[in-house]
Amino acid sequence: xxAEINAAGRYDCREAFAKTIEALAEKDExxxxxxxxxxxxxxxxxxQKRFPxxxxxxxxxxxxxVGVGAGLANGGKVPFVSGASCFLTARALxxxxxxxxxxxxxxxxxxxxxxxxxxxLGPTHHSIExxxxxxxxxxxxxxxxxxxWETEQAVKAAAATEGPFFLRIxxxxxxxxxxxxxxxxxxxxxETLRQxxxxxxxxxxxxxSRAIEAADQLAASGMNVRVVNMASIAxxxxxxxxxxxxxxxxxxxxxxxxxxGLGGAVAEVVATSCPCRLRILGFPGFLPTGSPxxxxxxxxxxxxxxxxxxxxxxxxxxxx
Amino acid sequence: MSTxxxxxxxxxAKARQIRRLALGMVYRAKQGHPGGDMxxxxxxxxxxxxxxxxxxxxxxxxxxDRFILSKGHCTGAFYATLAEKGFFPLDQLDTxxxxxxxxxxxxxxxxxxxxxxxxxxxxxxxxxxxxxxxAGQIDQADYRVFVVVGDGELQEGSNWEAALTAGHxxxxxxxxxxxxxxxxxxxxxxxxAALEPLADKWRAFGWDVVEVDGHDHDALLSIxxxxxxxxxxxxxxxxxxxxxxxxxxxxxxxxxxxxVPNQAQYELALQEIGQ
Numbered sequence: 001x002x003a004e005i006n007a008a009g010r011y012d013c014r015e016a017f018a019k020t021i022e023a024l025a026e027k028d029e030x031x032x033x034x035x036x037x038x039x040x041x042x043x044x045x046x047x048q049k050r051f052p053x054x055x056x057x058x059x060x061x062x063x064x065x066v067g068v069g070a071g072l073a074n075g076g077k078v079p080f081v082s083g084a085s086c087f088l089t090a091r092a093l094x095x096x097x098x099x100x101x102x103x104x105x106x107x108x109x110x111x112x113x114x115x116x117x118x119x120x121l122g123p124t125h126h127s128i129e130x131x132x133x134x135x136x137x138x139x140x141x142x143x144x145x146x147x148x149w150e151t152e153q154a155v156k157a158a159a160a161t162e163g164p165f166f167l168r169i170x171x172x173x174x175x176x177x178x179x180x181x182x183x184x185x186x187x188x189x190x191e192t193l194r195q196x197x198x199x200x201x202x203x204x205x206x207x208x209s210r211a212i213e214a215a216d217q218l219a220a221s222g223m224n225v226r227v228v229n230m231a232s233i234a235x236x237x238x239x240x241x242x243x244x245x246x247x248x249x250x251x252x253x254x255x256x257x258x259x260x261g262l263g264g265a266v267a268e269v270v271a272t273s274c275p276c277r278l279r280i281l282g283f284p285g286f287l288p289t290g291s292p293x294x295x296x297x298x299x300x301x302x303x304x305x306x307x308x309x310x311x312x313x314x315x316x317x318x319x320x
Numbered sequence: 321m322s323t324x325x326x327x328x329x330x331x332x333a334k335a336r337q338i339r340r341l342a343l344g345m346v347y348r349a350k351q352g353h354p355g356g357d358m359x360x361x362x363x364x365x366x367x368x369x370x371x372x373x374x375x376x377x378x379x380x381x382x383x384x385d386r387f388i389l390s391k392g393h394c395t396g397a398f399y400a401t402l403a404e405k406g407f408f409p410l411d412q413l414d415t416x417x418x419x420x421x422x423x424x425x426x427x428x429x430x431x432x433x434x435x436x437x438x439x440x441x442x443x444x445x446x447x448x449x450x451x452x453x454x455a456g457q458i459d460q461a462d463y464r465v466f467v468v469v470g471d472g473e474l475q476e477g478s479n480w481e482a483a484l485t486a487g488h489x490x491x492x493x494x495x496x497x498x499x500x501x502x503x504x505x506x507x508x509x510x511x512x513a514a515l516e517p518l519a520d521k522w523r524a525f526g527w528d529v530v531e532v533d534g535h536d537h538d539a540l541l542s543i544x545x546x547x548x549x550x551x552x553x554x555x556x557x558x559x560x561x562x563x564x565x566x567x568x569x570x571x572x573x574x575x576x577x578x579x580v581p582n583q584a585q586y587e588l589a590l591q592e593i594g595q
Binding site for chain 1: 382386428429430436437438439440441443444446447448449450451452453454455456458459461477478481482484485488
């Protein structure tokens with residue numbers, strides 16, 4: 001299994017999200033969308049035009065948005081509750097805990113424009129904590145797709161699977177990954193995009209294409225590095241992490257805080273069952289202002305930044 | 321109390337039984353919220369034995385009326401009501417809050433048939449009820465949605481977010497009942513963060529409001545069973561109640577929010593409630 005980067009273009013995954021929901025809604029009248037004045041930013045203008053009765057805009061009211069989603073699920077609907085990830089997950093965290101995860105309702109939470117998509121707007125609008133505070137909640141499946149194909153697959157899986165979901169949808173343009181024709185998206189199953197023995201990069205979301213580029217850079221200098229796309233961080237593919245540990249060095253890369261997210265999840269497995277060298281790439285805390293690309297570069301979340309981290313981690317292992 | 325409504329004789333008897341059961345649960349568990357249990361009991365009894373279209377044999381029937389207890393700490397009265405209605409065996413009430421009991425201090429729909437959503441943190445019931453009412457509105461279904469909130473709970477902003485949407489969408493299938501006993505955990509609501517004029521607030525949010533003695537079964541039944549045809553707004557039933565209703569030493573006493581009776585108090589309370 002391997003995937004190449006299609007250099008032809010870069011795409012906003014929200015478009016794939018919206019197109020898929022519209023297509024599903026055409027066939028399944030249970031599907032509704034719930035928004036907090038976020039019709040445009042969730043790319044649901046088309047959905048609203050086609051299904052005006054099934055687009056519920058509660059206004060700027062995230063707690064009501066999530067609770068209303070839970071109530072719609074109680075009434076037999078399949079609600080996609082969509083708003084900026086920073087507000088959806090932080091403002092309505094108790095509703096997500098009690099009304100969605102604990103009640104175990106069939107609600108699909110869609111955190112749009114996650115990570116540092118709103119870079120210049122500052123830390124109030126960054127969503128680099130959402131993995132950490134949602135990952136603690138039982139019953140909740142958490143997925144961060146890496147490109148258009150995976151976004152479409154994740155939305156379809158969420159619609160087809162009973163139970164609570166959180167889909168983390170970026171607005172940063174990313175390239176398509178060219179996967180083998182038999183590629184399958186499975187919840188809780190990591191996707192190995194490059195085989196390798198010398199080290200493993202585990203990434204998700206917008207960092208996946210950068211991880212592939214990093215592996216390609218390292219291959220040019222003779223290093224054989226595995227790339228694992230851990231789109232689902234809950235449930236977590238523990239076997240894939242154990243297997244990665246056998247390469248002796250793991251570098252995780254996520255558009256999230258270095259605490260409590262993908263790296264934290266991997267660290268829990270590594271520390272308790274398969275100790276190996278581990279480096280967690282992400283953001284250190286509240287960030288300065290700057291474009292998304294500026295912030296990713298500043299904190300080493302680029303292909304060359306990941307490649308450097310891999311080299312350093314391998315060196316550290318050898319030196320130990 | 322007048323019992324001229326055809327169902328009032330039954331609901332009054334059920335309320336007496338619910339009070340006895342709830343008090344016994346709190347007494348045995350040595351914890352609970354008896355003050356609020358007693359203030360909401362007549363509302364629960366009239367809904368479950370006089371108004372709600374629910375079937376304990378088919379608790380997830382898509383056409384059922386939905387009842388949501390937003391003041392989720394009043395499980396003494398709520399579980400007693402569900403058991404009396406037949407959702408689960410009465411003897412299960414003896415396990416209330418015991419280790420590994422399905423009867424958690426706050427309701428859990430995954431453990432207890434008849435519970436629609438897990439409540440406990442305040443201000444959660446209203447948005448969920450509004451969502452269920454919107455689902456019914458979209459489907460043009462004829463089920464109704466009822467939600468009971470405590471008055472102190474109205475200090476949570478999420479209620480008002482949901483109230484805006486319910487008013488905006490003219491959810492005529494939605495009935496909110498406010499258990500207006502005037503007391504919250506530590507003091508009177510009006511000495512804490514005042515709610516009055518409460519009826520005006522709901523009217524301003526686009527709701528119809530009816531004020532009622534929340535212990536008057538005839539009045540509650542006539543409101544809950546009134547035809548909904550022709551309604552154009554959600555309905556707020558502002559039910560004036562007394563914390564600890566039915567038990568003289570508990571009535572209107574803030575200390576009984578989560579007080580536990582000793583044996584003498586328990587026996588006296590049972591005497592006052594009657595058989």
